[in-house]
Each structure stands twice: as structure tokens, then as C-alpha cells.
Amino acid sequence: MAKKNPNTIGVKVLEQNGIDVKEIIKQLVYNASVEFTAYYYFTNLRMHCTGMEGEGIKGVVEDARLEDLSHFESCLSRIYELGGSLPNDAQDFIKMSGCEFLQLPQKKTGIKAILEKCLKAEQGAIMNWYKMCKMTFNKDFATYDIAKDILREEIEHEAWFLELLYGRPSGHMRRKFPGERPHTHRHSRALG
Numbered sequence: 748m749a750k751k752n753p754n755t756i757g758v759k760v761l762e763q764n765g766i767d768v769k770e771i772i773k774q775l776v777y778n779a780s781v782e783f784t785a786y787y788y789f790t791n792l793r794m795h796c797t798g799m800e801g802e803g804i805k806g807v808v809e810d811a812r813l814e815d816l817s818h819f820e821s822c823l824s825r826i827y828e829l830g831g832s833l834p835n836d837a838q839d840f841i842k843m844s845g846c847e848f849l850q851l852p853q854k855k856t857g858i859k860a861i862l863e864k865c866l867k868a869e870q871g872a873i874m875n876w877y878k879m880c881k882m883t884f885n886k887d888f889a890t891y892d893i894a895k896d897i898l899r900e901e902i903e904h905e906a907w908f909l910e911l912l913y914g915r916p917s918g919h920m921r922r923k924f925p926g927e928r929p930h931t932h933r934h935s936r937a938l939g
């Protein structure tokens with residue numbers, strides 16, 4: 748029979764170097780919950796970008812939405828490699844994200860309010876991944892590799908929504924295809 752606690756060198760090297768692996772797992776699961784829940788809410792927000800004004804915005808929300816799914820996927824194998832796991836109850840997972848603010852605005856198709864919510868989500872994600880980068884930089888190279896690629900995409904997403912809301916140029920060109928995820932595709936290969 749397999750040993751209950753097999754020797755996991757990938758975790759031991761971190762512990763031997765004074766890294767709090769439990770803290771990294773905790774932050775990674777939390778960040779994954781935010782990405783997963785944001786993916787859901789962005790789906791609903793995108794659907795409510797209606798009319799002539801909404802049509803152009805829909806595509807930008809879609810690019811950000813599909814990359815959030817990629818960010819969720821990018822966390823998964825690393826959580827388990829580190830010895831962590833996802834909550835068994837999906838409701839616990841969604842609740843821990845604290846993403847209720849992403850529910851539809853009062854006027855469900857209010858484009859400006861939708862964009863403001865998207866921007867707030869991206870800015871929250873930047874803080875989450877910046878924190879993850881700081882926790883792992885020069886310490887846990889494998890987690891850092893994922894975190895810095897996700898952070899790169901979140902910064903792009905923030906710039907897109909800033910441009911749409913305030914006309915601040917972002918250098919933005921649309922993704923070549925929805926789900927391109929230029930920085931995280933190699934961490935979320937399950938998505939094709």
C-alpha cells in the first residue's frame with residue numbers, strides 16, 4: 748500500500764528553505780476562488796453589454812473573462828503539487844472570493860456601471876497576484892512563474908478598462924482570438 752505521507756521533495760525543498768508552504772497554498776486557493784467567481788460574473792456582465800454601445804465592449808469583457816478561466820486553471824496543479832486542495836463544497840469556494848460586488852448593476856445593462864465593476868475586479872486581481880509574487884519571488888520558483896504571468900495579464904486587463912472608461916491610452920490591440928491568453932496559456936493547457 749502507498750505510504751500515507753509520501754516523501755514530496757518539491758515541498759520539502761521549500762520547507763527546508765524556511766518557506767511557509769501552508770500560507771502559499773492558502774493564498775493560491777483564495778486567488779483561484781476569485782478567478783473562478785469572476786469568470787462566472789464576467790459571463791453575466793458580458794451578456795448585459797447590449798445595444799450599439801455594448802457590442803464593442805462585449806469583446807473586451809469576453810477576452811478578460813476567458814483569461815480569468817485560464818487563471819483559475821493555472822492555479823490547479825500547483826495547489827495539489829504543494830499538498831493543498833480545493834474546498835469540497837463549491838459554495839464555500841465561491842463565498843471565500845468576496846466577489847459579490849460583481850453582480851449586475853441596478854440598471855442591468857448600464858454599460859458604464861458594468862465597466863466600473865470590471866475595472867474594480869481587475870484591480871483586485873492585480874493586488875492578489877502581486878501579493879502572490881512577493882510571497883514567492885526568489886523562494887518558490889514554480890509558483891512565482893505562474894503568479895507573474897497571471898499578474899501580467901491582469902495589468903493588461905486593467906489598462907483595457909481604464910481606456911474604455913477614461914480614454915487613457917493602453918496600447919491595446921484585441922487578442923488574436925478569444926481565449927488567446929498570451930502569458931498564461933502554458934499554465935492552462937487543459938483549455939486547449
Ligand SMILES: [Fe+2]
Nearest residue numbers: 782815818872
Ligand atoms: Fe484573472
Ligand SMILES: [Fe+2]
Nearest residue numbers: 811869901904
Ligand atoms: Fe483579469
